Amino acid sequence: MASPSALRARLTEINEEMDALKARLRLLAIERRKVIGDLDCIVYPVLTLPPEITSEIFSHYVLDPHLGRPRTSTPSRGPFALAGVCQSWRDICFSTPCLWASLRIHPDQAWVADDFFHLKCCLQRAENHPLDLHVSACEPRSTLPMQIYSILSHYVPQIRAFTFSLDTPFSFPNEEIGGRVPLLTKLTVNITAKNNTPVMVTAFRDAPRLREVCLSGASLRWISLPWIQLTHLEYSDETVPSCLQVLEETPNLEVLDVSLARSHSDWVVVTARYLTLPRLHTLRFSYDP
Structure with missing residues (x-):
């Protein structure tokens, strides 16, 4: 063990080191406050832009x-x-x-x-802004679409563009998304019904601004729309007679995009029919027998 004089000398050294460290800490604290003050004085341009x-x-x-x-x-x-x-x-x-007015719901x-x-929060924050909504398909026999459409039904007057997909056959919930859709300009329907089971869509007949419609897998026999006012129409996987029957009701079409995938025998019943679309300027047509 060290002598008493050696221990007292070491204690003195330790006290001096501690005093030096405390002095250093005080200097660092002063410098730290100065750096923080300088940072607070900096004006970031991105935070000074008008809202x-x-x-x-x-x-x-x-x-x-x-x-x-x-x-x-x-x-x-x-x-x-x-x-x-x-x-x-x-x-x-x-x-x-x-x-918050554009939203894809999966x-x-x-x-x-x-x-x-x-x-609900997103739709509420959109306030009165027109809504662009996309609802993806869900699992068969799921009740989720019904719950979602029930929420969307409170915002029908604001819907401007609406896309929905259905994996399971049922009548589209006209009681939820029904009545007048005053701002609707574009409608996209994607249906993959099993066993060719009809999916009746009748909720958009009163849409005075509807001009563009895209249909995939939605048989024209299963959907009721204000065809006469359309200027843009796209559809696929449909028979020729059904297509012509609808096109006879769309004299204002400017853009037509058709993709057919049916047997060649469909043409037999329409060889003697004529169709006039006086405003059409763009036509895309594909047929894969």
């Missing part, structure tokens, strides 16, 4: 926002990412309705109450 300019920039950033898991990997940039950056951006996002069995809550 209306920032919201315009945000509107160009937002791309294909969706709820749920899409079946294909598509890029998605929604307003939630922007709202999570800082309080200022959060306030701008929540006060910019157009950021229901699946993993959906929980929070998903429906987020859907």
